[in-house]
Amino acid sequence: MSFVQNVPCFSILMTMFAAILSSAAGGKTARKISIGIAAAVGVMSAFLLVFLMGTGDSYAYMMGHFPAPWGNELRAGMLEAAMALLFCIIMLLSLLGGGEEAAEDVREEKANFYYIMADLLLAANLALVYTNDLFTAYVFVEINTIAACGMILGKFNRLTIASAVRYMIMSLMGSGLLLLGICFFYDMTGHLLMSNIREEIAVIAGSGAYQVPFLLTVGLVSVGLAIKSALWPFHAWLPNAYGYSTVASSAMLSSIVSKGYIFLLLKIIFRIVGLEAFVRSHVTDILFLFGMTGMILGSVDAIRQNNIRRMVAYSSVAQIGYIFMGIGMGTTGGMEASVYHILAHASAKALVFTAVSGLVRVSGGKTGLKDLSGAGFRNRAAGAGFVIGSLSMIGIPGCAGFVSKLMFAKASLEDAFYMIPVLACLAISTLLNAIYFMRVVLFLYTPDDVHLPEEGRDAGHGKEAGSIRTAAGTVLAGTAGENGTGTGNSLQFRIAVTGFICLNLFLGICTGPVSEAVKTGLSIFG
Template sequence: MITAHIMPLTILLPLVGAYIILLFGSRHKILARNVALATAGVTFAMVCFITYLVSAHGTFVYHLGGWAPPLGIELMADNITAFLLVTFASVAFIVLLFASDVLPGEINPKVITRYYALYLVLLGSLLGIVLSNDFFNIYVFLEISSIAAAALVAVNGDKLAMEASVKYLIMSTLGSGTVLMGIAGLYMVTGYLNLDFIASNLSAAYAGYPLTVLMTLAMLVVGIAVKAALFPLHVWLPDAHGAAPTSSSAILSGLVVKVYIAVLLKLLYRVFPLDFIAALPLQASLLVMATLGIFVGSILAIRQKDIKKMLAYSTVAQIGYVFLGIGLFSEKAMIGAVLHVFNHAVMKSMLFLSAGLLIKYSGRREIADLAGLGRTYPLPMIAFSVGALSMVGIPSFSGFISKWYLGLGALEANQLLFLVVLLVSSLLNAFYYLPIVIAGFFKKGTVEVEKQVIPVGAQISLIFLIAATFFFGLFSNIPVSYIAPTIQGLFGMFGGV
């Protein structure tokens, strides 16, 4: 019974967990923590099971309410979907493990239960966006995710965070309003909301209403780009991710931005035919924006003094890599982009979590003040270093693999310029990450820090993330062989570009 209904149950489980936490109110902190951990853990297990099912039986679909697609809502899991699901569920679980130990000291005790509830709602909505095969359903989950994410930023009542949160909320509502207009346009010319049905009717619609289809595509891409913080629409991101509580920053930078990229993947690779997109200036503009984003994000990151702000600008740059991979429209680059979604989620959450720990124990947010902390707090500093080296793209770390595939993709697409972009941006990354690592271990500290015990949950989650970085850096063929057939299928379907 579970096997047949696993997809809706996976989405429902975190949501129900959130309902239960809210039902008991804000006094039952321990209960909320246990419910949250249990639901996130079981969700992760179910997602792993979905991954297994997909690899064993191939793509499978679920019809909610028993209504077949054009009538009802359809959930669909293929290899890429399953891979993204694992990304979201695993990182969310690990960050929650960290949060369950560190949160009580970081945010107001009155709001802790609500924090857990919002976290679970966010997780559920991310899984919903990835699994859903119905455009309006995706929109509903997008809205859930933006409210929950904005709430997770503002939850502490800190005035900087609240200001960032209002900006974030307004920008992302602007984005989702535009997306909804795009969905309305697609519905207008095709008459369907299901992605597969839209895709099969789109060429007929394009023959009849070419400008409308183009407008729709433009609105959808712009709306999603606002939410995914593609340069130059990234202005809200550094404030929001820099001012949020540690675990919120980790999940926002690691996962929430990525889920919009997942929507864009669905849109560009499943809905709009590839040859149709290749005829538009979309590819060129995506590539230009991605490149500019990589450079501007890196340069602004170098100029930051606040460590969390620096990490947030680094996210702008890394989003550029993923858009680069999508924009190159080649098989290898696509593999690189999907891998980078996962690798960046792991690395960035590790960086944010370790930076959060260092900030918490040293009481300083400035990069210069982190010097020498590696001796007092080895584990967070090691985690930070591993994340930093992986970001730079040192071989045997997972960040190298995605850059490698992006580079191969650039070769495959005969766009050698982007190889240079990759190399130069790696140098830029090294320029702002490595000094922190070196200073952290070898320089003498500027502030005296008392040693405090790091909670066990936080330690375990950091160790997991470090292990994941090495594991996927050394055994990269596991995820690649999982997603490569589907991507080849996507490109094969349209005869390649």
């Protein structure tokens, strides 16, 4: 066994130890630990990915040298390593890009708790990616939920507390259904390791027993995870949770947490139920329908928003809809497209959230669309980030979103039944995406020199500083004064935006190797 095969185990343990370490550290040190651990685990995952691309196979990792039915198992293949790498990159860049805002939003004496939650969030998602045991998956789902709640509460005020409560209620309903589903799986098969359940289920399916319970179980697990990842009718908690929390949290919630749950669902489909049995259960039809409705209605809701953070949050509902539509098609092509869209949406949405925080910062802390006019000139890095992110969401060639939409369209052509609805929904949803994202981009690049209290920040003149203080929130005025630079962009923010842009362009341009890796990854997934 090669040493690099220890990476899954090490990366989970390291992130958990980082969380423990952070509990004894101050806020700033905890932040450094979080960033350091995300970078270290990212590098390790990259090594693992390269190693697995070389071998072209997946492997099971025994925890503590106890063999399969007794011991806990991890399993890693290309897809898992790629997903872990993506999570680490997003974590790293979100912490860098949202660092300043987090420093303002999170109370100083509580700052280390925020980064403990961030570490636990990463640990839980890495565990969800790598684990081969259903009950372990459940435990980490709950850790993920609690950590995500902590991330929402990073900025502790009336709005976030109410959002966190609503998030917890929906999320707990989801975990309840998931837990019951897992218990049913255990009841029917007598196993908790995914590969063993798979074998038993093949036997059961052959004998024709347990048809109804099996259907029920698949439904429970799918709906439970769909609630947790905010599929359309279950998305009520999402806009507030993403819209009011500090920006690093929003980026992580939308790009890591919900994707972790979807990845777990994919694992259950491929590794436990089997794609064919999953399609036969017709749960796919429900997911397909909900996904398509979400694509349209999420975008319609986004158009109706006047608050840019909430608009971006609603756009997540639409994008989650795309992913579930692909899963609902029930074909390998659809699944590949979904996985690609997970990568694309995760990188684009984190970029958009980070960019929005920069734009809002130069607009006096106001989040209304009208207040943002001209913000693209005032903060060029953030403006560029928002434009690239939007283009990727809309699906302009060269950006990540284009590739996944193309893959969805291609996948739909395999089956005449899905072709018309999928193509129609893709077209409508793309149009709606373009409407609300381009509207913002137009606002951003509309020169607004009639009344600009924030203009002073560009020039740094003293006389306008007074008007900043009156017009803008006091907190933001404080930053402007301290930084003294034009846009108040720190080096970290620039690095984060540049990193995200590169990630998006990489996924949009190097499509061949990435989609090939996704394809092989999925084929050795089960």
